[in-house]
Amino acid sequence: MTADGPPAAPPSAEDAAARAGLSAVAEPGDPVLGALLRTQPAAQVWAALRAGAPLDAPEGCAAALQGRLERWRARARGTDVDRMLTRAAEYGARLVLPGDPEWPSQLDTLAERRPHALWVRGAHDLRNACLRAVSVVGSRAASAYGLHVTSGLSHTLAERGWCVVSGGAYGIDGAAHRGALAGGTATVAVLACGVDVGYPRGHEQLFAEITGHGVLVSEHPPGTTPTRHAFLVRNRLIAALTPGTVVVEAGQRSGAMNTAAHAQELGRTLMAVPGPVTSALSAGCHRLLRDYQAVCVTSARDVIEQLSPVGTEPPAESGVRVGTELLDDTARRLLDALPERGSAGVAVVAAAGGLSPDAALRHLGLLAAAGHVERTATGWRRRTSDERRS
Known part of the structure; x- marks a missing residue:
């Protein structure tokens, strides 16, 4: 339904x-x-x-x-x-x-507040990017500590095949996107303006990189400029797109706290990074930990453990991607169904794997997140071992 x-x-x-x-x-x-x-x-x-x-x-x-x-x-x-x-x-x-x-x-869990349509720009497939994803949000006026933690957290998450979703703003959002891009996995920026507007202007180059290696998404049609209310409304999408949200830095009253409230309302896993007790930028995180049962996380490993079924994660060495030896039988069948050269459509792959097209699409998304396949204009293709190492 x-x-x-x-x-x-x-x-x-x-x-x-x-x-x-x-x-x-x-x-x-x-x-x-x-x-x-x-x-x-x-x-x-x-x-x-x-x-x-x-x-x-x-x-x-x-x-x-x-x-x-x-x-x-x-x-x-x-x-x-x-x-x-x-x-x-x-x-x-x-x-x-x-x-x-x-x-x-x-997004269907938003019920009547679900988007009526999404405007999407980027080389990646939005649904597949978000099959294995986590939202990382925080203050625009981030501290050096917050930027350092966010960059390292997002980079390692991306190395482990997790897509990072954030809002494209200055501060924590920008560090989250840049860390994910450096880690080699798609990142999703949810904008409060048209996907052609590129706000804030100082992130034009970042948005260009996300377009080439991830996804820009908005509920607003092209040409729409942002409003203050639009930033608050889009936060529900950041929370809804992933099974969990990490708040790295946040004041007591902030957009990141608004996103955290949406995550909790939707039953998503809410996580927060602790900071110095003297920092106003960490006051919101400490409140989430104290009053809202947020999980304390200090590393990408902590985040992955919260969002992964027991026993499904590969070893935690930095830079290790999901190898073919760790794939289940269904994933291997789908991978074998893809040609060595060229690409194949979902219907062909589904038939070869004995799955429905929808189930095949979900598995292909997970294979894409693990770096084994990618979507092209004509279907799906298997990535070579050299491409997976790059």
């Missing part, structure tokens, strides 16, 4: 255009629109907004819907979806919707 009702079929072109338009009309995570999309097709909602026609309010949402309709209708009339999609294509961005192979199903 999904947040919009029964299991989602691959979205149609009409549904895609409608959801693209809705991403420009409603605030991200608006529960009223989420409730509407649970009961009515996106194309029907979009057509009604464009025409100024009435909409059937979901149960309990009549007053809230009425308060939004005038604003949504005005925005819908001024939204050129074709132009929006053209701009996205010019910047190499794509629209990812519920039901798409790239959609991360863990």
Whole structure:
């Protein structure tokens, strides 16, 4: 089941255009629109907004819907979806919707606050990147201690095949992304603006590197500039995309504490790095440890132990990737099904491995995280041993 009702079929072109338009009309995570999309097709909602026609309010949402309709209708009339999609294509961005192979199903736990659509830019597959991932967040005005801990933590996590998810901001976020990139695994930056805007400006080069080796993702259409509220709303995605969140440094009232609250609300593992008792930047972490049952972590090994089923992690030597001898029988069958040269589609690999396409896609994502395969424009390919060592 999904947040919009029964299991989602691959979205149609009409549904895609409608959801693209809705991403420009409603605030991200608006529960009223989420409730509407649970009961009515996106194309029907979009057509009604464009025409100024009435909409059937979901149960309990009549007053809230009425308060939004005038604003949504005005925005819908001024939204050129074709132009929006053209701009996205010019910047190499794509629209990812519920039901798409790239959609991360863990976002469905957000229920009515689930994204209506995601704008994605980057060489990596978002769903597969987040199959084995951890969120690392913290203060923008980070200390030298916080930056050092974050860089080392993220680098080792990446060396062990874990994707690091963060918010692309200055400070801890930037150190998390840079450490992951240096470790050789995809990193995901969840932005509070369009994926073509590149905010903050000082991170333009970092965003270019993430585009080449990871994923930029946003609920906002191309060209959207950030607002203060947008940063808070996007924090729920950072928490929802991964099974656990690490807070490295955070003041008592901060965006990182907001992300931590979302992680706890969603039942994700919440972790915090202790700091000097004299540092205001660690006061939030100490509060999480004292009052919110966060797990104290001081290394990548601590993080991995919290997020991994017992007995599934490889030895903890730095730089060791998951070798083929550590793969289970299913993963080995899928790896053997991939050709030595060229690539193969999911359906072909699934048939060879005796799995459903969805199950095959999940296993391919884990193989990608371990460095054995990668997704191409025409399917999946096996990486050579030289590529895995590089």
